Every structure is written in structure tokens, then in C-alpha cells.
Amino acid sequence: MSKYAFGVDIGGTTVKLGLFEEAGTLLDKWEIPTRTEHCGEQILPDVAESIRAKMAERSITAQDVEGIGIGAPGAVDEHGTMVNGAVNLGWKPFNIPDTMKGYLDVPVKAANDANVAAFGEMWQGGGKGYANMVAVTLGTGVGGGIIVEGKILTGATGAGGEIGHMHVEDQETESCGCKNKGCLEQYASATGIVRLAKRRLAKDDAPSVLRDGEVSAKTVFDAVKANDALAIEVAEQFGDYLGKGLALVAAVVNPEIFVIGGGVSKAGEVLLTYVEPVFRKYAFVACRDAKFALATLGNDAGIYGAAGLILRKDA
């Protein structure tokens, strides 16, 4: 008989939940608010309660549930311990599976949310069919998730795949959120693209549609698509930083494929045309044939990956 798993993606505002059947099909998804008050002590009980309600609604017994996978925002070690807690949830360090079992007696696995989303893209998204993958999330920051032979590369302190904080620019004067200067994230994130655009706009009086209205990653790539010369220059700079950055990553973990997601990736395939040629130029010859694809699961990557922690046999 059919088995199920729940995928849970805990964010600072909402918790996303998904019900999956064994083969990886998403049957149902929903959200609950994240109650961060009192050090976030209600978050996991709320998750358990919500899952219990869904099980009742669909007449699913505990025996039908293979487990619950959880993605959480912070460093999570291989035992599911939040090593440093999670600032935006109010969490102190603790072990997620052990705690969760007090509320619902089914197997629980937990991992970092960015890594879990990468795992989801490998399992059912843009990286499906590949076991060695690097997921790159271009959002407010630049996140990464590395999958080696089908498994998440967690790293010694849960910081595996933190490729947004590779130092790629010695000349930078502004600080990154991490307090270093010249991180990849300062050029390849949504914020980074805006920084590059504003610097380019300030350089001279070259005409551009970007001079009218708000500058965002979206308006920059819209202008690129409209053949705006200045926007194209900005996209080239972005592509230069990201293409070289991913060539560095390739020399370390030699992936089969890079899967690019996050808000910036909504620009679509045009984005890759600025990144791939730079990558191919700078990548070590044996790593040069890595494929590039866009992420396909969007905001559902987290719940897919969390369920995949349970359902994917070699996870």
C-alpha cells in the first residue's frame, strides 16, 4: 500500500508544508504562520498539529507515514541539530528530530533549508537525473547547495556550499552582510545587480531606460531584453563575476550540472547566456562540460527536498 512523507520548509514568516506520496508526487501543499515569539517554542508543535490535522483529513495513519523531512534556516549538522540555533526563528541550539518526536511519533530528518532546496531540485526539479549538482540561488543573497553522489554536502560547520561568500573582488570598498568585502553575493545577487547597475549609471551619462524609475534585478534584465546597451554592460559584469565564481566551484567539486534558481533566475534563459560563456572560458578543462539549467520548483523546492530526505532511498 502507498506510503507518504511530509516536507516542511520553515521560514521566518511562514512554514510551508507538503504531502508527498512515495514516488515523489506532491499531493497537497499549504502554509501556516511561523510563531517566533517565546524563542520560537511553538513552531514545531504547530507543525506537528498541522500535519496531524492533514493526516486526519485524508485518513492517513502514522503507519502510512514514512517520515517528516524538515528544512530550517541555519546550520544543521548530520544529526539534525541546529548548531547555532536560528536567529530569525528565535531558536537556540537544539536537536530537531529528537524534539519533533515528542510531538509526533514518526521518523524525522532535518537539514539546512538552502541545502534541502538544492536536494529538492536534484530529486524532482532542474537537476533531476544528476547525482553531482551545485544549486545556486540568486535572491537577496547568493546561496548554494552542493550535492555529491546524491547526498547533501553539509560541511564541518554546516557551511558547505556557502558560495555567495567566496571572495572574488579585491577592490571592493563596501562590506558584505558577512562583514567581509568582495563576496560573490555583492555582485551576483538581486542586491548585487542593483549595486552594479547604480555604479554603472553613476559612471557617466550614457543613456539607459534604467535612468527612469526604480532599478532592480528585474528592470535590469527587462532592459537587457530590450537591448539597452548600459543594462547589457551590467549583465556582462554580473555574468563575469558569476561565471568565474562557478568556475572556481567546479574546480573544487566538479559537478555534472549547475541549477540556477532564486528570484533573479526569473529573468529566464537570457541569464545563462551571460554566465555560461564566462564559465566555459575560466573552468578547468576537465570540469568545463558541466551543464547549466534553471531551477524548476520555485518556492516548492524546500518542501520537495525535505520530503526527499525521507523518500529518496540513498538520501
Added chain:
Amino acid sequence: MSKYAFGVDIGGTTVKLGLFEEAGTLLDKWEIPTRTEHCGEQILPDVAESIRAKMAERSITAQDVEGIGIGAPGAVDEHGTMVNGAVNLGWKPFNIPDTMKGYLDVPVKAANDANVAAFGEMWQGGGKGYANMVAVTLGTGVGGGIIVEGKILTGATGAGGEIGHMHVEDQETESCGCKNKGCLEQYASATGIVRLAKRRLAKDDAPSVLRDGEVSAKTVFDAVKANDALAIEVAEQFGDYLGKGLALVAAVVNPEIFVIGGGVSKAGEVLLTYVEPVFRKYAFVACRDAKFALATLGNDAGIYGAAGLILRKDA
């Protein structure tokens, strides 16, 4: 009763062999010439013959041998297939364990020699006790071997850990052996240090002991130890490239420890004093506490690691 394993490290001139007992103690080591003629067809039969002779000498039966581990110079996939053969051995692509079994009926595992040496340093050398390690070999080139949760990171095409070919310098005009320009290897290898020193010497007439006699990685670090100002400048440049390069690596795989080996590392602890501070400055905060150690197995790292492929339980 006690079990044994053989570790085999195949080089272009000699094959190193080691006999290990189960707990990882090296009981005996020896070398045979590498016969590369006729597409290297005699290499594995020679290895088998040499192992058979050692077994006879020590009255070891096939039942006492847990297996033979082999490190080979080239890309080796997870099944032990030499994906592209090995130019300096004359080898075309083939599967090492399958072929070896025709000569000697014991379990055989094979992997890339640099990765195997890294594995050896983790198992019984400078990285003993750590499961997440990056080995950095500073020799004629810069090699790397990455161990994640106790396992070699092979990569999609066997190029995992090729950190010598990370592009780290946009201004370089000379080509690396790989045909790219600005690879880490061009500054952090023995050859790279000589390049940096010669460039510095040519820049002006500043006095230095390096102006008399041959310039090598050894003479540079000897001069550093003798407080030669120009040599110290060269060491600082070297440390700047390598420290920043390893900070990039740390943001990708987040190791517990870097183990530095190869000919250049014979300079000793002084080498680390030029690398570590730069690393700590540029590394992402969560990766910054990675330890640094010197490799301890020297030229035996390969036979140790090869035997470790057999004897280390989670290999």
C-alpha cells in the same frame, strides 16, 4: 587472525607498494620500475607478480588478504575505471579492478593517485581524526584531494579537488599547463614560487641572497628563514594567493582541516605563517576556524591511502 592489505601507488617511473596490517600499520614497503612500453600492458601484471612474491616471502595466503588498493595517475571513476587512460603510463581507458582480478584473485579498489594520497593523510597522517579534509599538494603543480565525511570526493569526471586550476589572477599573461591563464598553480607550486621570485628579482635592484645561485622553492624559503626581505615579499605573495585560494575552497566544502603536503611543504611550519593569516582574513566566518596542518606521510601517502581504500571501514 590478522588480515592484510596491499597499497599500490603507480607513478610514471616507479610503482610503490606497501604491505599493511588491518589496523593500518605499514609492515613493509618496496618499489618496482614502471614498465610503460607497449601501452603499459605489463604494469598490472608486474604489480600482481610483486605482490604474489611478497605473499610467498611472508607466508600470506590469499585468504589473509582483504584486498589491494591502487592509486593511479589520471581520472578514475567510482568503479575504478580509468576514464581517459593515463598518458604517462601509456594506458588507454580500462577498468583496473576487473583487469587486476585476472592476475590475482583478491578484491581490488582503485582511485586517482592525488585523491588516494589525500585519503592516506586523513587515515594515518596529518589529517588523522578528521572526516572533512582538504589535502593540498604543493609540488611541481598544485594538487588537491577532498574528503567529505570520510569519503573521497571524486566529482563528475574525476576532477574533484583540482584546486590548482582555480582561476585566481586576471592579469596573468603566461599560460598554465592546462592552457588557462591565472591558475592557482602558477603561483603556489614550486614552479610558481620560482616564477614569483624571478618576477620580483627583475622588478628592481633590491638586494637578496636569491640573486646568487639557483632560485627554487627551497632557496626562497631558506632565504625567508634567514630574514631576506625580498624573499619574504615573495613568500607573502605566495601566501596571499594560496590563503585566498583556500578561503574559496572553504566556502565550497567547509572542511575541518587543510593538510598541506608536497615538496614545497618541506619548508615546514614557516610556510603556514604566510598562508593561515590570509586564509582567516578572507574565509567566510562559518568556515574560518578550519585547522591547518602539514602532511606527515611524505611519499608514502599514496600507499597508505591505497591500503586505506581497503581497510578503512567506511571508505
